[in-house]
Amino acid sequence: MSDITKKSxxxxxxxxxxxVSVPLxxxxxxSVKNARxxxxxxxxxxxxxxxxxxxxTQTAPAANPK
Amino acid sequence: xPSFLDRENTIAEPGFxxxxxxxxALAVHMCIGEVYGFSVFNVPLTRIxxxxxxxKGQDWTIPQVGWIYSTALxxxxxxxxxxxKWVERVGPRRTMFTSACCFCGGLVIASFGxxxxxxxxxxxxxxxxxxxxxxxxxxxxxxxxxxxxxxxPGMATGMAIMGFGGxxxxxxxxxxxxxNHFKSATSVGxxxxxxxxxxxxxxMMNIGTTxxxxxxxxxxxxxxxxxxxxxxxxxxxxxxxxxxIKVPQFWLLWAVLCLNVSAGIGILGQASLMCQDxxxxxAAVGAGFAGLLSIFNMAxxxxxxxxxxxxxxxxxxxxxxxxxxxxxxxxxxxxxxxSVAVFVAVTAVIISMYGGGFATVPAYxxxxxxxxxxxxIHGRLITAWSMAAVVGPQTINYISAYQKEHGVPKSEAYNMxxxxxxxxxxxxxxxxxxxxxxxxxHNFQAAPQGGNA
Numbered sequence: 001m002s003d004i005t006k007k008s009x010x011x012x013x014x015x016x017x018x019x020v021s022v023p024l025x026x027x028x029x030x031s032v033k034n035a036r037x038x039x040x041x042x043x044x045x046x047x048x049x050x051x052x053x054x055x056x057t058q059t060a061p062a063a064n065p066k
Numbered sequence: 067x068p069s070f071l072d073r074e075n076t077i078a079e080p081g082f083x084x085x086x087x088x089x090x091a092l093a094v095h096m097c098i099g100e101v102y103g104f105s106v107f108n109v110p111l112t113r114i115x116x117x118x119x120x121x122k123g124q125d126w127t128i129p130q131v132g133w134i135y136s137t138a139l140x141x142x143x144x145x146x147x148x149x150x151k152w153v154e155r156v157g158p159r160r161t162m163f164t165s166a167c168c169f170c171g172g173l174v175i176a177s178f179g180x181x182x183x184x185x186x187x188x189x190x191x192x193x194x195x196x197x198x199x200x201x202x203x204x205x206x207x208x209x210x211x212x213x214x215x216x217x218x219p220g221m222a223t224g225m226a227i228m229g230f231g232g233x234x235x236x237x238x239x240x241x242x243x244x245x246n247h248f249k250s251a252t253s254v255g256x257x258x259x260x261x262x263x264x265x266x267x268x269x270m271m272n273i274g275t276t277x278x279x280x281x282x283x284x285x286x287x288x289x290x291x292x293x294x295x296x297x298x299x300x301x302x303x304x305x306x307x308x309x310x311i312k313v314p315q316f317w318l319l320w321a322v323l324c325l326n327v328s329a330g331i332g333i334l335g336q337a338s339l340m341c342q343d344x345x346x347x348x349a350a351v352g353a354g355f356a357g358l359l360s361i362f363n364m365a366x367x368x369x370x371x372x373x374x375x376x377x378x379x380x381x382x383x384x385x386x387x388x389x390x391x392x393x394x395x396x397x398x399x400x401x402x403x404x405s406v407a408v409f410v411a412v413t414a415v416i417i418s419m420y421g422g423g424f425a426t427v428p429a430y431x432x433x434x435x436x437x438x439x440x441x442x443i444h445g446r447l448i449t450a451w452s453m454a455a456v457v458g459p460q461t462i463n464y465i466s467a468y469q470k471e472h473g474v475p476k477s478e479a480y481n482m483x484x485x486x487x488x489x490x491x492x493x494x495x496x497x498x499x500x501x502x503x504x505x506x507x508h509n510f511q512a513a514p515q516g517g518n519a
Contacts, residue, residue, distance in 0.1 A: 008083035027235030
């Protein structure tokens with residue numbers, strides 16, 4: 001074994017984490033963006049007969065007879 | 067093969083930071099996790115001839131294309147099972163490099179298959195050759211991390227397997243962007259997308275190959291003192307892969323994984339449609355819901371698995387099963403009160419525990435069988451996942467279709483399956499409770515020290 005202990009460079013560790021974090025962050029951003037309609041209030045499918053009704057305040061949709 | 071890939075050349079020198087290993091593992095898992103996003107290619111693959119629409123009798127059909135994905139997943143399990151011991155012998159670097167060659171080579175072959183419109187070539191490339199890459203790439207980084215983090219095995223495996231979950235978040239939009247970029251009047255862009263993905267993933271996976279190391283014999287983290295009194299289920303010995311499959315604990319854990327995954331994958335595969343059927347939301351909102359679940363699937367892998375380092379593996383699985391069963395039973399209630407928000411919250415927690423189940427299992431194996439051949443044992447256990455990938459979605463599909471055919475409103479067609487999923491989880495709880503420490507008679511004698519991954 002070598003007497004000299006060569007420590008891993010913190011810059012190298014940072015680089016390695018950035019390499020994997022950037023694509024993950026991009027994927028996360030895209031997914032959050034796609035999920036936004038869930039929270040935008042437009043969760044209910046607007047029935048054709050009431051096109052002006054505000055989606056967020058609609059009651060049970062046509063597909064849900066309850 | 068160059069000696070750079072040899073296991074002897076991957077043994078870490080003193081001073082090597084173990085924090086370089088998780089990104090190496092993530093780099094591989096994030097790439098092979100692309101398989102979860104394969105569905106974005108389904109429709110384009112059925113329009114290779116017709117481009118704007120599928121030409122009946124000439125273009126491939128959706129069920130045909132589905133076989134490519136199914137084959138890849140089946141081969142993932144089989145290759146992990148068969149090649150697990152080879153992985154232990156040659157070490158993680160050669161395995162990860164082979165995985166990159168198979169996975170990316172498979173994409174290249176599939177690209178040619180698309181160009182020639184030859185289904186067999188696409189199936190062979192993505193399904194068979196790519197599937198081998200999936201199996202090898204799945205187990206090698208996990209077993210390496212377990213050896214680097216004896217103090218936090220749950221967190222370590224959670225980090226790697228989180229990458230596999232995250233692969234879909236990256237792979238699906240990446241595939242869509244590439245197809246949009248390359249599509250033209252004469253091409254749907256799949257052929258070019260496959261080639262570009264092969265190139266990008268090959269680079270990324272080999273960054274992981276370069277960084278990965280195995281700990282030297284006898285290495286322990288700085289300041290780490292193994293607990294004086296070992297926990298009841300945590301062994302300090304090792305059991306070989308061949309011996310492990312002879313003990314009931316392995317098969318109980320196989321059932322635990324299979325049942326936990328069956329329940330979760332049933333929802334994950336049907337998320338968008340279920341949300342639309344139960345609450346009448348638009349397809350765009352349904353797709354957004356599926357995307358949201360993917361985030362929780364990914365996050366759950368890290369969070370729950372890390373938590374298991376404090377609670378113990380058996381206890382955390384009890385939480386997955388008990389809380390999971392309660393939440394499944396709540397889903398019909400969310401439909402009755404017509405609350406999308408509560409439904410989303412409930413399913414998000416369920417899916418996080420599905421991911422957690424995946425990520426916690428290598429640490430559970432390490433507790434029961436030691437680190438010596440944990441990769442090979444993990445490879446054998448993954449067949450439970452292959453089984454669950456068939457059982458879960460088919461159960462939901464079949465029962466909900468049956469209910470709809472028999473006049474049950476679409477919004478209520480999933481209620482029965484939710485109760486069945488809760489039942490599967492309770493069965494899993496029973497299997498988990500039956501797991502005891504492995505009898506020392508199965509231990510490997512004169513077990514080698516560390517430095518093997």
